[in-house]
Amino acid sequence: MNNHHLNGILLLYHHPIFPSPPTIMEHVNAFERHSRFKVWKVNTEFGFPKVLDRLQFQIIVLHYSLFGSWPYRLDERFCDYLQRSVSSYKTAFFQDEYRFCQQRFSFINQYDVNHIYTRVRPAYLKDVYHKYTRLRKLTYTLAGYVSDDLIEKAQRITLPPRRRKIDIGYRAYGLPFYMGKGAQEKIEIATGFCERARGLDLKLDIETSVQHRIHGKAWHQFLANCRACLGVEGGVSIFDLEGVVYAEWERIIASNPTITFAEFQQMAGEILQAWENNIPYRSFTPRHFEAAALRVCQILFEGEYSGMMQPMVHYIPLKRDLSNFDDVIRMFKDEALRRELTGNAYRDLIASGQYSYRRFIESFDDRLMKAGLQPGAAVDGVDEVTLFLNRWQSLQRPKKFLRYYPFPGRRKLVSFYKRLLKLYQREVPLS
Secondary structure (H helix, E strand, C coil), X not given: CCCEEEEEEEEEECCCCCCCCHHHHHHHHHHHHHCCCCEEEEEHHHCXXXXXXXXXXXXXXXXXXXXXXXXCCCCHHHHHHHHHCXXXXXXXXXXXXXXXXXXXXXXXXXXXXXXEEECCCHHHHHHCHHHHCCCCCEEECCCCCECHHHHHHHXXXXXXXXXXXXXXXXXXXXXXXXXXXXXXXXXXXXXXXXXXXXXXXXXXXXXXXXXXXXXXXXXXXXXXXXXEEEECCEEEEECCCCCHHHHHHHHHHXXXXXXXXXXXXXXXXXXXXXXXXXXXXXXXXXXXXXXXXXXXXXXXXXXXXXXXXXXXCCEEEECCCCCCHHHHHHHHCCHHXXXXXXXXXXXXXXXXXXXXXXXXXXXXXXXXXXXXXXXXXXXXXXXXXXXXXXXXXXXXXXXXXXXXXXXXXXXXXXXXXXXXXXXXXXXXXXX
């Protein structure tokens, strides 16, 4: 298939042209910035670059952004390329593993994935990947780590508490009912907190609707303007291994589109009960790193948080029934306590370096080398491949924008861009 072997990593990821959470690209960029292996990045949003058909990479990394929905963000050409890359060592990162499980298991087996990074706790791997796949190399990972960019930005935009305009802020949106009770906590903490805070002299900015989502750089600016933020453990409480709960949800919601979660629980009955809390999948999230970096006091539902945060050390604990709400407000108003908690969180989660992307990528490289892979001198043509892929993706970006924003003459401009891209694809390096 390929006639040029490149000693390094092909990193496939998906990132739309519209603003999205900064944590995705922080994770993507960490490989290029910190790995001892040469890294080539390809955004599948822009389609398949034909030059890949002439290249074979020592390692292929499949980023979690490819797998956030079904079908995956890998078209037929990418899948065919993976199928033909028999000599490449394939590593996949997965998040949101609680849904479309059978499709993921089939993908792992079909494309001979060698190693995956998972958020499933080691004690439960036997019930998930060991049971349904041939895979045996698995590594537990966090949803994200601390980037140099986050630290640098926090140093620039962090404000002293007296200059922040929002007392308590929060953004979240509802998750489908088939994800279980735990998935509903994102909304429950917001609605419950707002109900009890009525009449209090607090400036709140708490929203749970999709139209109030804050994307990209604006998210950090919003968070930096808050004295405190609400939060819950990430993840869900139903790990739908067989797709049973999802199928029941689709059946019920089709005829009851405005159903509440309580009504869904009643109608789903034994099916829901049988799967609730079957595989523990609640964890610490990158949002907690962001709040710690920006020295925002965290008011969180009580939980484990992957053992990384402790109540009254790193955050103010809020009971799930909000029965200690008055105590929480009293503690929030204690500026000295807030300063202590945010200082502890910054010290342990940020300044310690224990959760930095640099350290994570070091361990990632170490695992590759234990598998017999070594970074080294690349073959001739590396610079040409890098230049070609970067230029090709830069040319694809305007075409994507043109597709979404209509204006007079757009059709002719799109036609011109298509011809330009075809000409550029002919100028394949390594000829």
